[in-house]
Amino acid sequence: MEKEFIPRITSFVCKWCTYTGADLAGTSRLQYPTSIILLKVLCSSRIDPVFLIKSYLKGADGVLIGGCHPGDCHYETGNYHTRRRFKILTEIFSTLGLPKERLRLSWISASEGPKFAQVSNEFTDKIENLGPNNARENMFL
Amino acid sequence: MTKKGVKISLEKGLQNQIRDFFKKGLEKGVFDAVILPVRVPGKDSYAWILMNNAKLIDQANPVPPVMPVQGAKALKALTRKGNGIINVATIMRSCEIRAAIELSKLNQVNLEKITLVSYDCPGAVPMKGYNRIPEEMEKSFQNALAGKDFANDKMKEVCGICVDFANSPADLHFGFAGMENDGILFSNSDKGTAILDTLKMKCSEDDSQWKNSVNIIKEQKSKNRIEVYKSIQPEVEGLDNLQTTFAKCIGCHNCQSVCPICYCRQCYFDSSASKQTADYLQDKAKNRGGIGFPRDKIMFQVGRMAHMSLSCVSCGQCMDACPVDIPVAKIFSYVAAKTQDTFEYHAGTTADGAVPLKVYKQDELNKIHELIKNAEPQGSQHE
Numbered sequence: 001m002e003k004e005f006i007p008r009i010t011s012f013v014c015k016w017c018t019y020t021g022a023d024l025a026g027t028s029r030l031q032y033p034t035s036i037i038l039l040k041v042l043c044s045s046r047i048d049p050v051f052l053i054k055s056y057l058k059g060a061d062g063v064l065i066g067g068c069h070p071g072d073c074h075y076e077t078g079n080y081h082t083r084r085r086f087k088i089l090t091e092i093f094s095t096l097g098l099p100k101e102r103l104r105l106s107w108i109s110a111s112e113g114p115k116f117a118q119v120s121n122e123f124t125d126k127i128e129n130l131g132p133n134n135a136r137e138n139m140f141l
Numbered sequence: 142m143t144k145k146g147v148k149i150s151l152e153k154g155l156q157n158q159i160r161d162f163f164k165k166g167l168e169k170g171v172f173d174a175v176i177l178p179v180r181v182p183g184k185d186s187y188a189w190i191l192m193n194n195a196k197l198i199d200q201a202n203p204v205p206p207v208m209p210v211q212g213a214k215a216l217k218a219l220t221r222k223g224n225g226i227i228n229v230a231t232i233m234r235s236c237e238i239r240a241a242i243e244l245s246k247l248n249q250v251n252l253e254k255i256t257l258v259s260y261d262c263p264g265a266v267p268m269k270g271y272n273r274i275p276e277e278m279e280k281s282f283q284n285a286l287a288g289k290d291f292a293n294d295k296m297k298e299v300c301g302i303c304v305d306f307a308n309s310p311a312d313l314h315f316g317f318a319g320m321e322n323d324g325i326l327f328s329n330s331d332k333g334t335a336i337l338d339t340l341k342m343k344c345s346e347d348d349s350q351w352k353n354s355v356n357i358i359k360e361q362k363s364k365n366r367i368e369v370y371k372s373i374q375p376e377v378e379g380l381d382n383l384q385t386t387f388a389k390c391i392g393c394h395n396c397q398s399v400c401p402i403c404y405c406r407q408c409y410f411d412s413s414a415s416k417q418t419a420d421y422l423q424d425k426a427k428n429r430g431g432i433g434f435p436r437d438k439i440m441f442q443v444g445r446m447a448h449m450s451l452s453c454v455s456c457g458q459c460m461d462a463c464p465v466d467i468p469v470a471k472i473f474s475y476v477a478a479k480t481q482d483t484f485e486y487h488a489g490t491t492a493d494g495a496v497p498l499k500v501y502k503q504d505e506l507n508k509i510h511e512l513i514k515n516a517e518p519q520g521s522q523h524e
Contacts, residue, residue: 015177044251049447050440051408068200070503075343080501085447087231088498089504095479105509140384141440 007035007127009062009120010055014039014044016074017109018066024113029033031104032120035127036064044068052103062127065069066116069107072091079107143352145344146327147337151317155260155286155324158202159315161230162258162326164195166230171336172256173227176215177201185275186268189215191229203232207429208280211458212237213244213401214351220251230256234265236456238309239489246496247354249404254348256332259311261318261355263289264296264303268461289318290491299457299470302366307355310492312336319354330492370478373471380439384471389465392435393432394458396469403448410441442469446476451497453477 011018019040025032041047044067055063065086067079086105093100106119135141149158163175172484178187179201187205189212192198212233217227233241238259243249271278277297285293290469291306302307307318312333317324319362325346328334337344376386394411397403409415415437453473460470484497 007459048409050444052446053440053443055215057443062488080503081498083506083509084484084501086496087483087509088451089447091480091483092450092507093375093474095476096383096443098380098383106207135380137429138380138384138440139429139431140388 005128005132007033007061007124008037008059008125009035009064009127009133010039010060011036011064011066012039012047012051013040013043013066013108014065014068014074014079015040015042017068017072018056018106018116020110021108021112021116022102024110025116026113028113028118030113032117033071033124035061036120037122043073043075043078044082045073045075045081045085047085048086052089056098056102056133057135057141060102061131061133061136062104062123063132064119064123065105066108066119067105069109072109078095099130099133102127143350144314144327146325146346146348147342147344148346149326151322151324154212155315155317155383156202157259158324159258160198161176163198163203163230163232164338165490166336167193167195167198167375169340171228171339172230172455173228176219176229176231177203178205178378180205184421185272191219195484204260206266206279206460207268207271208237208456208458209268211240211399211401211456213240213250214399215243216250217244217401217404220255221249224251224254228254228256230258232258232260232315233263234262234309235259235305235307235309235311235453235457236262236303236489237401239454240452240456242310242489242492243402243454243496244404246494246499247404247452254338254430256312256313257309257311258315259309260315261289261291261307262300262303263291264300264306266295267297267457270295281297281466284371284415289320291318292361296371297457297461297470298468299455299460299474302362302369302474303455304362304366305454305487306360306362306489308360308490311492316348316351317356318351318358320351323471325351353453369471370475373475374469376468377472377475383443387438387467390435390442390467392438392441393464393467394441395462395464397441397445399458399462400449401458402452402454403445410437410444442472445479446473450477451482451484451486454489 051061067082073079090100104123108116162329174193176189176191179190181188186209238257241250246253266278281295312330313328315326328337377383453476457470463469486497
């Protein structure tokens with residue numbers, strides 16, 4: 001019998017918005033899949049594109065970045081920089097024919113618990129459709 | 142818009158003309174020292190030397206056939222800890238100037254007291270070829286220079302696709318492409334104009350002839366560029382091809398250490414943060430059926446693209462330094478063209494402004510998260 005595919009989604013979330021949003025989703029007893037693995041960072045601009053590349057190459061099926069809505073950054077401008085960096089990374093992924101659909105950026109504020117649950121569900125569905133990341137089995141990566 | 146420049150005679154050769162210019166500048170005190178490439182005693186390479194006497198300038202070769210050390214790195218070494226009190230002038234290839242400009246935007250080079258001079262670059266001979274037969278290469282480079290040949294096949298591959306060979310924001314520029322027996326020296330900045338004024342050089346020559354011939358060469362090179370990008374695309378398309386291309390990488394990180402733009406004093410990929418424990422690796426090997434060493438070859442390359450491709454000037458140093466002949470420079474040039482286009486940025490070609498990752502606009506990329514959300518799975522490898 002084939003093993004059921006449960007995606008692993010590495011999620012880098014900002015402490016001030018998305019992490020608190022995830023907390024709210026939890027305390028509101030909203031359901032979201034276990035595929036989401038949260039990593040708390042102080043600001044979404046802390047996320048070096050290398051973190052995402054590393055996650056993808058080490059076998060994460062999806063990589064999610066969660067940050068404050070533009071204009072709401074706790075450090076005022078951090079997420080504007082995240083946005084540009086993310087754009088560069090998706091550009092590199094599409095140039096090299098790597099699956100950029102495995103990357104996702106979402107703005108989720110601290111009060112948007114339901115949105116966090118929705119994004120988690122949606123993204124997990126999408127990754128389930130995409131299937132497992134073939135980099136996971138690769139010996140040379 | 143046409144510019145006026147100083148007419149210079151090339152009868153004695155471009156090198157002598159440039160030497161004379163620097164000697165005159167030192168004499169009149171417009172700058173106190175110069176950094177020029179001098180051939181090393183072994184005659185198989187060049188080194189950047191900071192000098193202030195006319196005799197040494199005679200030994201220097203301002204237009205060397207090779208680029209062993211990217212000029213921007215020499216400037217970085219000089220001004221890393223701030224400016225000195227003296228004014229320094231230097232002459233470099235367009236890619237070196239552009240790298241220096243990028244580094245100054247990244248606060249790694251201080252150009253306040255540096256006068257940058259450039260010239261129409263016919264390309265640089267790959268270091269590997271030069272090492273073996275320096276005299277022959279020297280001769281063929283001089284011929285290319287004298288014959289104003291900008292499509293010489295002895296040069297680095299990326300030089301053949303360089304559209305900025307005569308386009309850099311240097312203070313002064315020696316132009317000679319497509320001109321008969323003389324060249325034109327013109328200024329691109331206030332600093333350059335002030336120097337020409339002090340040296341009492343009259344700007345009387347029109348630059349339209351030079352500009353036209355530069356544009357013709359540029360067009361040809363743009364065509365080559367498209368061809369090369371087309372040929373490199375299948376080599377890096379998809380994880381499998383990417384891996385095949387970088388399969389021979391020995392993980393020496395030469396490409397990173399010679400890169401003028403890679404300025405971090407401790408690279409993430411050399412740091413202990415990127416190294417793993419034996420437990421982790423053994424676990425990985427168990428899950429994957431085996432793992433290869435050196436680790437993280439693709440991560441290093443793609444990570445470097447994410448870090449520096451916005452400032453990549455396509456100088457080709459990485460490819461020159463690669464001991465296993467991976468076409469690194471072509472791949473980086475291809476990727477850099479894409480990422481720089483995203484922000485309509487052309488690394489190093491303008492002296493003002495900031496690098497795209499340092500600035501932002503409030504109202505831009507508004508759809509970026511939705512875009513990714515709606516992207517349909519594509520490509521066969523994931524189906």
